[in-house]
Amino acid sequence: MAQGPTMGTLPPKDTLLKLVKESFQGFYSAYPLFDKTRFMSVCETLGTCIDDPGQWACLNVVLALTFQFEYETAEELQELYDPDEYFRTAFALCGPLMTMHVTLWSIQALLGMALVIQGSPTQGPTSLLISAAMKLAHTMGLHRRCQNPDIGAAEVEERRRVFWIAYSLDKDLSLQMGQPSAQDDDDMDVELPSDEDSTPPDAEQETGSCALRFRAKLAMIQGRIYERLYSVKASKQAEADRVLAATELEAMLQSWRASVPSKLVEGFQGHLSEIPTSETNPYPVILHLVYFNSLAMVYDALPALPRYRELPAPCKPAELQLLAAPLVYAAEARKAIRLLQFTPPRGYACIWAVLYIFVRAATRLLRDIIDDPSAPTARPDLQLIEPLIVLLDALAQSPKGRQSERLGDMYRPCKELYGKAVSAVNRIDHAGIDWDQWITCGQSQEWADGGEFDCNGVSGDFAFAVEQQFQESTAV
Template identity: 25%
Template sequence: MTGPMSYLSICSSPAIRWISQVASTPEFASSASTFSLDTTRTLKMDKKMSSNREHEPDHDTARIYMNAYFQQSLESVFAVINRGQFETRLDSFFASGQKNDDAEWYALRNAVYASGCKVYLAQQCQTDSFDLSQAESWKYFENALSVHTELVYMRSGLMAIQALVTMGFYTEGLGNPALEYMLISSAARLAQSKGLHRQPVETWNMQQGEIRNRQWLFWIIYAYDKHIAYRSGRPSAIDDDDISCELPNAQDHHDINPNAAFVFQVISHAKVASRIAKDLTSVKSSKDHPTVLAQRAQGLECRLNLWRDSIPSDLQPGIPLSPTTIASPSLYPVLYLHFAYYGSLVAIHSIFVYPWYSSTNWVETSHSSKERIPISTTTLVEASRQIILAVKYIDVRRPWPAWLVFFYPLLGLINIFIYILKHPNLPTVPADLALMDVVTGHFGYLEFYSTSKLSFPFVGQLTNIARAAAKKSRGKDRTSMSTSHMEATSGELDTDAADRGQFTAINEVHSVQILDTIQTNHAIVRAIR
């Protein structure tokens, strides 16, 4: 969890030593330790599940949750479950007096109930909607989880895999134990045990429709697995070299899933993310010569940019969002691709920028790495700014996944924090501190909405440390200037003026965007009063 692709690397011993020394904050070690413990505690359940199962909803309520899942949940864009087939079986199940049950159908429908219940209750605009939606939906999730052993170790069909994936999506929601890594790992293993990673041959005697369904399900699992591996810094459960399953054709699935084109972009990005993990941040790659790593980073960034350029303009990262997009269901796909692109830039360049990695001997002794560091620093900090500037579009009252509400805002903040500590005198520091304030406000509102169930004081502590470091550095500069003899040529002054003009332009752009973000946050607060 503390590898270079994990936000928790800031809580590693080398990072704590560097920050404590540079910022003169020995108390940072305690803050980092507390944050790390609080965060990793959510990776497991706090208590054993009750042996008593929650009574399932009646037919009308079940249909309400089903409709909420398919119409309002974010994960429905991936079409893991065919709505027509699910609805037909659900109606038949109730018509038969809830007979003809088995473990995989029990798990799947309860996983749908859990996600649908959470979405439905969260949007009722009650003051306790966060607590209520969490408590009620979790009961149905426990129902589904209670048959996990049967899903994995007994004979089953594709429905068992669908159930595990749906359960994984649910646990990515805010306030849930973060069990998605283990659930998707189980789904990936079960899928591969059934041969979904292989392209069917004629002797398998499969119909074309069945082949398409298997392809679609496998590549959704693949994309989700790589997505989780990137965020957690943990290994993927799928080896790309073992895959012969062909990529799905978006056109073949468009009639069933109108978001098929978006999902295809997600899968394509996952393949790039997998390559980044293997070539730059794996244990094996850490032993490679830095010149090789620098070359790989350049090639991977080119590949990432080719992926970005292939995305339609209305979804493409870096393109300003239109008011129509912001107010439409397409906001989630846009944010997904935005964070995927800039998050991947961070993954590519972080090993050359983070001081607790770039200061190691293998970097210091490499000329190519020394050349790479300033290039990577510029790319990483600008990507982090773009991540934070998109935070204004995240309304924490909606049932967003934790990676959207928690991971990416925190990742952007940490990178800006490191940049300020390394360069506290740059003219961009005030604007970057304002960006950190935006993230601090975002987490503050999250704490308010969740009635303090989700509280992360570590975010504010990082902002305070960065601001203190910048203030201290400015004080040193003023003292040095007052005691030294100013000998500057007119040419040097002209150069300084030009530099100031350049950074002023940067600050002006960021200031406008930051003001827009702050105004948006104020509007949200007013709306709930």
């Protein structure tokens, strides 16, 4: 397949190589989809023809991701190249990718397109792309342990990473949409991605592989959450069985969190201000938010608290543990919302990808405030949520946001709850409650967040900065 005007216009070769390298330093930390050495060798051959539609689609997907995240070079070239053109070029090849000779490039291209869509205001055909990628992965046997002696170690590891990225996206989307996943966990025996001891060729690839290993383990728990709490079979189980399943799943998540190396997510055990994230490395934020969302799915599947008292005697230990679930849920929701400060804002691709998780966390806290507006955590929680509301307002008023049904489904209910929560707290103020006595750093800290609650929440400066960013932007 020769390059030409019908296939899209590429930047000059030296600019292209720079863009690709920048992209690998960014999204690659979260999704090490390609072997960098192999991919760069394809870029070096651009003086000739690219006959493989999978290679051509992958090249355009990487460029689309680079412009979407607005890395330094991409930001400088926004006026010269249409970022959407690269995605359209790749998407136009979906037919050949799914029906012609299947290659690893084909699967990587489909997954890359799904990542582009996730970082945009519209949901699009994400589920179809991920499902198609999983089916092609089955065709290539990526779900099985590789025993072919003709496949080198680097390619074996790349095949593993591709499968586990597809698997993680599949399980995450399954929980998000409440639908069965494409991969049956009983029908796979592929090894997890290598950890840091395997020493990949460079530091970024090493970090990406290590992080993906823990993301894959979390995805396996996500699969169990769906199976035991949200599947058709789970809907028919007794309430006592549901509570016990939730208890076991909560323990799995806590065990997973304890196993994550501190270098990946400092904020799990320490202060969130110490999270080692950056404009180019969103992985710590993503990993923590996926953990919170998984925990929230467990808690949301529980029966209403008063009904715990109706459980039979064998469930009493579980009852005692789960009576604390609302407090744990709220504390984890606060941690999740604080991560908004650390989510890389470039291009807002990261924000679009995880916005629904921020909204879930805020929704939980807002409902708690409405239920008990006199609680010592009510006003600090409102202050914590305010920057998210500012962000949602700005997104809803942006050109792309106004066209996003996905955003509307999140924005309207959250905005309504926020208004009710503010009104409820204001009524308490008018009733003469002395908030200075209720909210003190020493007392509300332990109550709200297990010793980690910051009475300042999210600063007003951050809320102002978010608003200013969107006022200066013509499109999101």
